[in-house]
Amino acid sequence: MSAVADSIxxxxxxxxxxxxxxxxxxxxxxxxxxxxxxxxxxxxxLAGAWLAVAxxxxxxxxxxxxxxxxxxxxxxxxxxxxxxLSRSGPLGSWGILFTPPAMVIAQTILVVPVxxxxxxxxxxxxxxxxxxxxxxxxxxxLLGAALMxxxxxxxxxTLLLIAFGRAVSEVGAVMIVxxxxxxxxxxxxxxxxxxxxxxxxxxxxxxxxxxxxxxxLLNVVIALVPSGRSRAPAEVx
Amino acid sequence: MTATSPQDRTALxxxxxxxxxxxxxxxxxxxxxxxxxxxxIAVVGANGSxxxxxxxxxxxxxxxxxxxxxxxxxxxxxxxxxxxFLLRLSVLNNVRLALWLGDRRLRxxxxxxxxxxxxxxxxxxxxxxxxxxxxxxxxxxxxxxARGWAVRPDILFLDEPTAxxxxxxKKEVESLLAGFAADxxxxxxxxxxxxxxxRLAGRVIYMDEGRVDLDLLTADFFSVxxxxxxxxxxxxxxxxxSE
Numbered sequence: 222m223s224a225v226a227d228s229i230x231x232x233x234x235x236x237x238x239x240x241x242x243x244x245x246x247x248x249x250x251x252x253x254x255x256x257x258x259x260x261x262x263x264x265x266x267l268a269g270a271w272l273a274v275a276x277x278x279x280x281x282x283x284x285x286x287x288x289x290x291x292x293x294x295x296x297x298x299x300x301x302x303x304x305x306l307s308r309s310g311p312l313g314s315w316g317i318l319f320t321p322p323a324m325v326i327a328q329t330i331l332v333v334p335v336x337x338x339x340x341x342x343x344x345x346x347x348x349x350x351x352x353x354x355x356x357x358x359x360x361x362x363l364l365g366a367a368l369m370x371x372x373x374x375x376x377x378x379t380l381l382l383i384a385f386g387r388a389v390s391e392v393g394a395v396m397i398v399x400x401x402x403x404x405x406x407x408x409x410x411x412x413x414x415x416x417x418x419x420x421x422x423x424x425x426x427x428x429x430x431x432x433x434x435x436x437x438l439l440n441v442v443i444a445l446v447p448s449g450r451s452r453a454p455a456e457v458x
Numbered sequence: 459m460t461a462t463s464p465q466d467r468t469a470l471x472x473x474x475x476x477x478x479x480x481x482x483x484x485x486x487x488x489x490x491x492x493x494x495x496x497x498x499i500a501v502v503g504a505n506g507s508x509x510x511x512x513x514x515x516x517x518x519x520x521x522x523x524x525x526x527x528x529x530x531x532x533x534x535x536x537x538x539x540x541x542x543f544l545l546r547l548s549v550l551n552n553v554r555l556a557l558w559l560g561d562r563r564l565r566x567x568x569x570x571x572x573x574x575x576x577x578x579x580x581x582x583x584x585x586x587x588x589x590x591x592x593x594x595x596x597x598x599x600x601x602x603x604a605r606g607w608a609v610r611p612d613i614l615f616l617d618e619p620t621a622x623x624x625x626x627x628k629k630e631v632e633s634l635l636a637g638f639a640a641d642x643x644x645x646x647x648x649x650x651x652x653x654x655x656x657r658l659a660g661r662v663i664y665m666d667e668g669r670v671d672l673d674l675l676t677a678d679f680f681s682v683x684x685x686x687x688x689x690x691x692x693x694x695x696x697x698x699x700s701e
Contacts, residue, residue: 351543357519358536358605359559368555372545 231423232430243424247431250408253321253395256386257328259337262381268333269340270366273348287341290334297328299397303326306398319400324408327394332384339380344369375446382446386439390432468495470533470613470644471516476524485511487668488524493613493646495533496516498639499674500650500655509648512665513537516646519697533612533644534560540618542602544590549582549601550574551588551609555607560609569646576608577601578674580634596627603634614638616647620654625636652692656680664688 235243272284278333306318306326317323347369348355355365369379392410399406409428416425416455470545473576486508489577489630492498493516499519501509501671516521517537544552553573557564564572567671579695580600585593590601600620620628634641635658639645649655655662662679664672672688680692 351545353514353519354537354543355541355559357517357539358556360610363561368545372547374546 223313225422228310228422232411232427235427236430238286239359240424240427242317243336243431244425245414246407246409246428247322249406250389250410252293253324253408254328256325257332257388258381258385258401259338260325260329261332263457264329265333265336265378265384266370266444268337268339268340270370271363273342274362274366284341287334287338291338293334294393295331296397299327299328299394299438302386302394302398318398319402319406321399321400324395325413326390327398328388331391331394332388335384335387339383340370340377343373343376343380347373379443379446382439386436389435399409409433438453464616468529468531469477469493469527470495470529472525472527473515474525474527475514476522476526477514478508478520478522481661484668486515486522489515489670490526491663491670491673493644494661495612495644496503496642496660498645498657498659499647499661499663501646501665502650502655505669507665508668509665510540510585510617512649512663513646513648515617516613531612534609535613535615536560536606536609536611537615538599538600538602538617538619540621544593544598544601544603546585546589546591549577549590549593550586552601553577553601554604556605560642572608573604576604577606579637580604581630582649596623596630599631600624600634603631603638607638611643613646615677616651618648620649620651650678660666664691 227387240420256333272280272287281321283287297446303318305312306315306323307313308318344366348365351372352365356362360368373375390410395401395406395408396411396414399408399411401407401411407415409432413425413428413432472492473489474596476489477484489512501512501547503509511520514537515522515526517535518526519537521641545555547555550570552578554569557572565678569668574583574586578584580605582593582597585597590598593601603619606616620631632654635645635647639658645658648657659676661681662672662674662676664674664679665671666688679685679688
């Protein structure tokens, strides 16, 4: 028990003291997951808005596939990206395996379905309320869907935070395509896995605490977001 | 029975045997009528009689069979819904957005000027920066009217524009509508309120089970027992809502 207590105390010292290795790992985690979420936001929000209004053969199959991808195991995403980026793979010539860009690609693949599916649902719900009226004003379906993303911007912020939470806390994909190289591709989750296996509990715990703090902060932000919504008299009538 | 339409007035929208179906339900059956420039028309009827669907059909936002013809001048149209959907934007930006959707070529300054004109017209200029959704029910309906009026429509469709409003807000909205009509705007509104139909409309269309049962000048509608069902409707409604 005292070993655990010592580890926790050491972890807090590392955090408060601004341990360079810890900061580097945390910064890379944020950079990789943040970039993946930005890319996913561009593609996922557009795809979600489009899927909310598009009518085409096989739409139900696409939606079913999207729902399936929501539960895509991170190791599978990592494996797919690994195969694509490995020297013999179709994108091997890019030479980015075991680099942060490869990790960004893997995490983007993980979170695009999350952003797309949630954005689609947000738009569908909003269009149920006001789609006819936007159409009556002259908005074509895709423009109406895009306007609903603006209208529901706080819900969009929430879904992007959820996507970031998913990206920053996954370990399988970044481990496979990043290789957990110290100072190059080591992020919080892979470092925790490594340090734990080495028995360096203080650093693993410090990283765990930071990761927990990040997730907690995201939850706090998500909880605060609804208060920014102007859900009020109009909807309460 | 059909109202006599002045021959010298242009038919802005004409329906010929138009039917709207939702699955197996036929909400409007074989409607044939014409809306002429400058008219104020009230569409009345019991709940579920097809009033709202007729308005949407005239406005062109529902699929239908039969014919819906627009005047060669392609009249501009706008519709105010019973529960206006306002975006989570400011009062001013809701109107500016409607103008942008109506005419993308309109310059930004002109959009703002016209939006402010519309807000002044409905008495909301002082609330231009308020979140639209924080307005009261009456103010929201006035904002919806401003949004409709701002695009300078030839026809303004209104789906029960004063339902859910208190008497004071109802009076404000009616007064605005009377002003729009006085300016020559064509108004087509559905209403349950026969007093309102009397005050605002020159022509009444009575809907019954999806059919246009009566289409008469307002004075005739309220004085002739043209249809047994319409008579029953009138009696039932006048007993509590004729004002």
